[in-house]
Amino acid sequence: MKLRTHYWLLAFCIVFPVAVFCSIALDMLLSSQRAQSMNHIEESARSAALEIDAEVRRAQSVLRTLANSHALASGDMRRFYAEAGAANAGEGGWIILYDGEGQQLINTRLPFGADLPRRPDVDVLRKQLASGAGVVSAVKWGPSLKRQFVAVEQPITTATGARHVIAQAFAPEYFTRTFSGRAIPASWPIWVIDGNGALIARRDKGDGKTGHPVPAAVLAAVRAAPAGALRHEAPDGTEVYAYFVHSGLSDWAVIVGAPVSEVDARVLEGMSVAIIGFLIAIVGAVSLGVHTGRRLVRFVSGASNAARGLGGEAAVVGLRHSNIGEMEALNEAIREADARLRREMASRTRAERERNELLERERAARETAEQQNAAKDEFLAMLGHELRNPLAAITSAVAVLDHASVPGMPAEAGTRAREVLRRQTSHLGSLVDDLLEVNRALMGKLALNCQPLDLADALRCCLETLHAGGRLAAHGLEVAAASAPVLADATRLAQVIDNILDNAIKYSPPATLIRVAVARDGDAAVLTVRDEGMGIAADLLPHVFKVFVQGKQSLQRVQGGLGIGLTLVRRLVEMHGGTIVIASAGANQGTTVTVRLPLNVAGEAGAGNAGKGDLTAAPDNAAGADFTTVVAVAAGTDGGIHAGKAETAAGEAATGNAVVGAVRDVAPSAWWR
Template identity: 70%
Template structure:
């Protein structure tokens, strides 16, 4: 067999498997990229749904807050008009007050005193008043508006016993703005559809406008499941891949789609480089093979003679003996060059390892920086929310005091306003004190005044104080407090106990049990607090002691707080030479906090060094 024949067989055996596996890899990559695009669509739909639910929830909160307005009790609708105007959601939204017969009493869309019509669906008003349940409406046509609108409605009852209905109305353009800032390509249609299959709003230039029914195949798909993927063809003939998800607070649905051609185009653009490179490589290999095949026989003989002329010998054991004379001669030359090649490969491998190590360090540093930036953003959002609530209450109380001199203003309103000012000012001071305290603790600037004291008595004192304040009246508290002496700063120890007990009360539903125990174990004093509350999920449990870490929640949080309590507690416990641990079986399984301190007569332990992660979290 000639050398040329061997050469072509070798080329065929190499190119064919590469072409087959490259085709398979391209198909897998194409499928994977399409799946990534669909996940992006799904995430965009769920994000838009969350924004929509947040707007509905905010409207419901505003209506419930306005229901307590004193101007409704006194039928001072001019004053209520000003309050409603201040609480309105903004451009494209207005607040309406109806009586039990559906007559509009207040409408912030028009000037106060303008004639107001009676709504045609008075039975809906009567049903809401009789059931006491609010609703989120489907699309309605407003003759006076000359456009469609939707509304979030809530029945209320004044102190005088009069039944009214408050409504927060929105134009479709209002909801379009809720997801305008989302990272959703402009070419992707975003729909909001009510429970009847009517279009509420749509961010594109499609055929379905507000108030028109959606296509039958789309409506069938969104009614069949709470969420899922769908594919349909628009009236313009554009094939759309989309994802729909239903609102948690209404019968509305959000649909986000993307043109199939756009998805395929982005995938093909990514694949074109690989395909072009592969074809270019194959073409170059074939061309080089044809050109080289003609010269290979002559080159082998000349190369072998030139290699032997160098006068160097090397044992190359990996080369097999060939039955082709020219190839065997070439083998001898390759053995001689093998040593140099291996040396060069070793040098390149070392350089590659160093490059990979540097790349890994860079990626780790970038990930750490992104985590720090995310922690900063989350803390600023929490701090802004925690400051906004008391400041809003203080502003309202000041407004009440400003009107205290008006005729008909009861003295109790002024007293309640002053109580609000005192409580919210104390709350703001507590927030600032917590921030300063945890900063001093993490930076190692706290000093302890240790004295011999009874840990059981300290816990009993804190429990008695919480009971006297009424915080424990809705919980079943069980205590088992042994007399255990420790060397501790009384003020800081009380701060540790109060924080742990406050968390147990805050995250435990009324009627549940809280077990508090103090005991001696070896040369340690052990305090444990076990509750039957919301528990801690496994993914959150390893991070509970990090600064600003809390469970998953939105800015409309129930418990509140900045997430710094357990960080301060752990630092104070460590400064006393002790350790703290938190365990939980999972969500709704309760949690146990265990604090271990050295006994007063035990040998002191070395003070733990603050980890870089904890210290870094504070200055972020």
């Protein structure tokens, strides 16, 4: 069940009992208002009855006074007539004096001396004289009067002993005028009836006449009790709440009524404020409840949505501000929980990221260690292989020299053996020099002797050396070299170029083309070497500058080398303030090496070496050594073949420089362009 349903049930449980009790209260109030109205009717009826009794009592008092009149006792009827006229009740009333036989002696309604009639009910008069008690008559008809009237009659005896009945007669309108000045609403009917139920006087909208009987139900109710309330239908058809009261001096009864519609209207008018207030309270309570319920539902919905978003990347939103302290405290609790949860999640995320980074570094370190270990093993295997071949040749040459004195040994065998020893020891020295060079480069112990020179001239010298050694015999060569002055160490620059060209030759199949170019690019001199060789695998390309790294080779190790050349090359280029980049499209796609060195604008004159000097070389085979000797003789040197790197390194140990074998001062040949 939803919160809204619970809220409506709660509102119903609150409003329904309130509505029931308010209805009961309104009914009680209605009854109270009706009772108050009935009390007003009762008071009006009793007040009217008192008025009637006061008139009767006044009339009796007047009659007693007149009974003691001297004029009456002396028989002076004219003077008594005057006294009676003065004591009369007023308009609608008159005084009659009867003798013992019912003959009117005076009648103030008529002039004195007029012919007066005799009353028809002489028996009633005689009974009064016999009893000596006065009466208040019922409605009776006056033949000479031609109308209904009532009378208050009192038997008297004069001083002379004459017995008379004196009466105060009243016309019906007399009592009607009596009620007109009282605080009884004009719309309320007032009836005065005699003991027979005939109307004496009335004030209403009906057309009933004096003497006519009232409804039987009304008469029965009046005769049943001295006073009481009843509801009946008036002659004009109006429903009336009525109250009757019997007169204390006669058998008359006064009935005062109020229209039911008027009483109910007055009751409802009195209750209208309460009803309107109740309705306003109910509507206000329901409206407030609906409004509060909607706000509560929206608040709870917002809190629920915010709770679902706890710990998200962004802070919780959608929390509605509430003026209710407990609800706003819930908002604050949700915000604090979200902040703590996000901090905890951020901490966990950070810890997880750090853990992953540690795992990744550990994995990378392990892979690096494994690679380095494999590289170390491969390097040791390569080193063993590279050392075993010259040592085997040296061992064989020593054996030949040991048997040089043996009869039958050719004389040239000793010479050949010495050549092998010389060549192989030079090769061993070259290997050791390479190791020492890399070690010094990595430790930052290399020193440069930079001088202005032309990168194109340095390239030309290196190519001439390779041609002299026969290294380019199996490959095509395309050279495009423009003058590019740089400030560099000639020996180290030659070492860089030789190593790059050596790799291009070593890893390119025969009959492939090697393109070499020197050019200017802005403020840099650029050396580019492209080959069509075996290329570099994509997984190996990022590691080519690492020490001891080589591509996969067969057990025969046709290319040879220790895998330390490019490491030394990059270090030397960086020491010159340059950069080196190696690119390859993949296996068997060739390789491009690009070296960029700062351009030396001040050295435009060039730095070519035109003088002659000793030729230092490290030939790889006998043919190369022989060819080098021929070239050296032709160049006019002393024709000596030095030990190369081993001796030069020993000679330059004090300065920390090692000389890589290079051919110098060779005249340009026809292949250069």
